[in-house]
Amino acid sequence: MVVDPPRGLYVVLDGMGGANAGDIASQTARDAIRDFVAKRRLTMEPKALLEAAIQYGSAAVWNAAQQARERHGMGTTVVACLVVDAKRALIAHVGDSRAYLLRHGRLQSLTRDHTIVEELIDRGILAPEEADRHPYKNVLSRNLGAKPETRVDMFDLELRPGDRLLLCSDGLYGYASTEAMQYLLGSGDPPETVARDLIDLALRGGGGDNISTIVIEAPQPAPSSTQVVRTTGATAWWQRRARFLQVAKDRGITKNPICRGLPPEEALDLVAASLCQAIFHDLEKSTGVNVWTFAQNVAGGWFERGGEWSAVRGLMDILAMSSRTVVEEIRVADAQLGFLLDVAVSRALVVAELALGGLLAERLRQVDGDLIQLHTAMQETIEASQAELSDSGFIEQATIPFMRPDRPVTSPGVSVELVGAIEKTLTIARARTSPRAELVKQILTSLETIATDASPNFASAVLAARELYGHRTTDDTSIMPLFDALDAARIITASSVHQTSVPDALRAKVLRAISSAHQRLVSAVTGLVLEAVAPYSDRLKEAQQRTSDLRDKVARAERKRAELERKFATTIDQSQPWDKRGVTEW
Amino acid sequence: MSTAPPVARAYDALRPKILQRLLEIRATLDQSLARMDEATARSQIGAVLDHIGNFITTGDLGLHRAFLHTFLAMRAAEAQSPAQVLAMLVAIGDTAAQVSQEESGGTSPALGSAAPGSSVPTSGHGSELTLMLTRVTASTARAVNDLIAEELERRLTQWSDLHTKEGKGLPPS
Numbered sequence: 029m030v031v032d033p034p035r036g037l038y039v040v041l042d043g044m045g046g047a048n049a050g051d052i053a054s055q056t057a058r059d060a061i062r063d064f065v066a067k068r069r070l071t072m073e074p075k076a077l078l079e080a081a082i083q084y085g086s087a088a089v090w091n092a093a094q095q096a097r098e099r100h101g102m103g104t105t106v107v108a109c110l111v112v113d114a115k116r117a118l119i120a121h122v123g124d125s126r127a128y129l130l131r132h133g134r135l136q137s138l139t140r141d142h143t144i145v146e147e148l149i150d151r152g153i154l155a156p157e158e159a160d161r162h163p164y165k166n167v168l169s170r171n172l173g174a175k176p177e178t179r180v181d182m183f184d185l186e187l188r189p190g191d192r193l194l195l196c197s198d199g200l201y202g203y204a205s206t207e208a209m210q211y212l213l214g215s216g217d218p219p220e221t222v223a224r225d226l227i228d229l230a231l232r233g234g235g236g237d238n239i240s241t242i243v244i245e246a247p248q249p250a251p252s253s254t255q256v257v258r259t260t261g262a263t264a265w266w267q268r269r270a271r272f273l274q275v276a277k278d279r280g281i282t283k284n285p286i287c288r289g290l291p292p293e294e295a296l297d298l299v300a301a302s303l304c305q306a307i308f309h310d311l312e313k314s315t316g317v318n319v320w321t322f323a324q325n326v327a328g329g330w331f332e333r334g335g336e337w338s339a340v341r342g343l344m345d346i347l348a349m350s351s352r353t354v355v356e357e358i359r360v361a362d363a364q365l366g367f368l369l370d371v372a373v374s375r376a377l378v379v380a381e382l383a384l385g386g387l388l389a390e391r392l393r394q395v396d397g398d399l400i401q402l403h404t405a406m407q408e409t410i411e412a413s414q415a416e417l418s419d420s421g422f423i424e425q426a427t428i429p430f431m432r433p434d435r436p437v438t439s440p441g442v443s444v445e446l447v448g449a450i451e452k453t454l455t456i457a458r459a460r461t462s463p464r465a466e467l468v469k470q471i472l473t474s475l476e477t478i479a480t481d482a483s484p485n486f487a488s489a490v491l492a493a494r495e496l497y498g499h500r501t502t503d504d505t506s507i508m509p510l511f512d513a514l515d516a517a518r519i520i521t522a523s524s525v526h527q528t529s530v531p532d533a534l535r536a537k538v539l540r541a542i543s544s545a546h547q548r549l550v551s552a553v554t555g556l557v558l559e560a561v562a563p564y565s566d567r568l569k570e571a572q573q574r575t576s577d578l579r580d581k582v583a584r585a586e587r588k589r590a591e592l593e594r595k596f597a598t599t600i601d602q603s604q605p606w607d608k609r610g611v612t613e614w
Numbered sequence: 615m616s617t618a619p620p621v622a623r624a625y626d627a628l629r630p631k632i633l634q635r636l637l638e639i640r641a642t643l644d645q646s647l648a649r650m651d652e653a654t655a656r657s658q659i660g661a662v663l664d665h666i667g668n669f670i671t672t673g674d675l676g677l678h679r680a681f682l683h684t685f686l687a688m689r690a691a692e693a694q695s696p697a698q699v700l701a702m703l704v705a706i707g708d709t710a711a712q713v714s715q716e717e718s719g720g721t722s723p724a725l726g727s728a729a730p731g732s733s734v735p736t737s738g739h740g741s742e743l744t745l746m747l748t749r750v751t752a753s754t755a756r757a758v759n760d761l762i763a764e765e766l767e768r769r770l771t772q773w774s775d776l777h778t779k780e781g782k783g784l785p786p787s
Contacts, residue, residue, distance in 0.1 A: 337763035385696070389695050395766065395769045396769060540671070551681070
């Protein structure tokens with residue numbers, strides 16, 4: 029045999045001839061083929077190289093046979109594989125040594141034996157079913173050494189990741205079933221182990237000592253990021269569960285109101301260990317269901333007991349920070365694995381937030397419905413004069429969820445240097461604006477005011493927005509030009525920042541200040557639009573509530589109608605003769 | 615945030631591809647997006663992507679909250695529930711991270727939505743961008759939940775006031 033991975037050469041030979049001639053033939057051919065390839069691997073085209081090497085081997089055996097009388101007639105079979113690269117291999121064979129391919133768990137023979145019987149079958153002289161009984165079934169029609177030159181069968185094989193090639197002599201396949209060989213090759217054991225197991229199999233089947241096998245494995249595909257996370261990543265995470273619990277404990281998880289009242293160890297086990305385990309199972313199975321369930325159970329139970337949101341937020345923050353600490357530590361040890369875990373664990377935390385968001389939104393929906401019902405009920409019980417008063421009062425409140433333009437904002441502070449740079453930038457922006465784009469110019473002025481305002485609220489933005497908004501109707505032709513102008517101003521200022529001749533660090537601050545100002549302005553303008561549509565939104569919500577009530581009534585009426593029809597049909601049916609019953613159509 | 619500028623540049627370069635992918639799958643993101651014509655959907659999704667770009671550049675959480683506040687209010691005025699808005703924002707963030715991961719030589723290892731058969735991504739701005747986008751999505755989900763919780767608290771106070779007034783037979787002003 030030849031096993032030469034650096035050159036990609038693998039050869040199985042099976043010699044024949046009296047005394048030790050068979051061994052001499054196979055060894056002679058082996059050495060000749062190996063040396064030929066070693067000398068010319070880098071200079072010859074692979075296909076020509078392999079064929080020439082085998083011819084060279086055949087000539088070497090024939091020459092050796094000529095040198096001693098007892099070696100006359102000796103020869104050898106050969107099956108060779110030259111792996112060209114990760115995607116291509118060449119197979120060559122002479123005689124009845126075989127090459128098999130295991131692909132997607134199925135074993136198939138790649139070669140056809142060069143025996144007299146096979147030749148007769150090929151010519152149509154012999155039926156395939158007669159082959160086993162034919163007296164010449166083991167007589168070779170070709171081998172290396174019978175003549176100085178021989179006919180070599182060769183073909184190209186496109187390799188796929190995970191393919192396994194088996195080269196073997198008849199000592200293997202003659203004593204082992206194809207199914208058993210397929211099972212061993214597909215076991216996933218290393219190729220060397222599989223080769224040993226195949227020989228054992230043939231020996232147990234009655235084979236002799238001329239069993240040669242080589243198992244070659246095509247390179248496996250690089251593991252996908254999903255596979256890495258599911259296997260190595262999940263294991264690395266689980267191995268650090270004690271560390272996760274420790275960090276969560278250090279960050280004060282046991283003092284969180286949700287855990288209060290429980291012994292510290294129990295709290296750790298019920299909350300932190302549960303999340304750790306949920307993340308592990310979700311990493312292992314590439315799902316998010318365990319983390320989702322965990323978040324729903326913890327928050328749902330807490331809300332049912334009348335618990336506040338701040339406790340849930342505090343708990344989730346501790347757990348999120350603990351998981352980040354653990355992932356960071358993994359990242360220090362193994363950057364690539366840590367990166368993948370970082371993404372996967374961050375995603376798990378998003379899943380947890382999605383579950384919490386679902387619970388919160390459902391509670392908000394219920395409270396909103398209660399509010400509308402409560403208000404409607406009160407409207408019906410008070411005097412008409414009072415109702416007018418109350419109507420305006422209810423509308424004055426912010427009834428669209430999340431509409432609060434007076435909310436505080438973070439302000440990084442504005443230095444004199446920054447103010448100067450902002451003014452420079454907006455001067456450039458104004459110069460680049462078309463003289464007819466009055467609205468854009470007005471927005472640029474507003475942006476300057478807001479960007480240089482250090483107060484920590486939306487006041488300047490709301491004031492500027494009111495000026496810009498003026499008196500508009502809430503339709504597309506009135507509102508859209510305003511938003512188009514806001515967008516144009518954003519584009520002009522963004523490109524003007526890069527033309528301002530200030531240091532890079534200051535330029536970044538200018539960009540941040542103007543972006544922030546722009547966003548506040550857009551937010552304030554949107555608030556005004558929403559204010560304008562608020563009465564319609566209230567009516568929409570009331571209408572939705574009424575629609576929902578009406579749907580319920582319709583559903584009840586439908587059920588009642590169906591019940592009556594069923595009763596009616598039964599009554600009619602029972603009045604029919606026996607043979608007509610059950611055929612009444614409704 | 616030391617890597618923000620190169621990551622922001624990587625995001626800007628990838629933004630058209632992300633937008634295109636989001637437009638292709640908008641029917642699965644949100645029902646209201648599915649009903650819109652492409653130009654309107656492009657402008658709505660584009661606004662979210664612009665904001666993500668701003669957040670990557672500035673890292674300003676206050677600004678992030680302000681945007682989400684406005685976004686939630688706008689969607690609420692269209693009678694969309696905050697849970698739907700949250701799901702849509704997360705889906706946009708996930709898709710952006712997935713496109714980034716694909717571009718950097720692998721597909722998303724995200725839980726529940728991973729595509730098999732890809733190689734482990736190499737390091738670089740593309741991979742950092744993937745991580746950054748996942749973290750932005752986490753920050754978004756966290757901020758949206760806080761905003762919903764604040765709104766819930768405000769509504770509960772409103773409800774409590776109305777209840778008290780109803781008990782006293784007062785109008786609900």
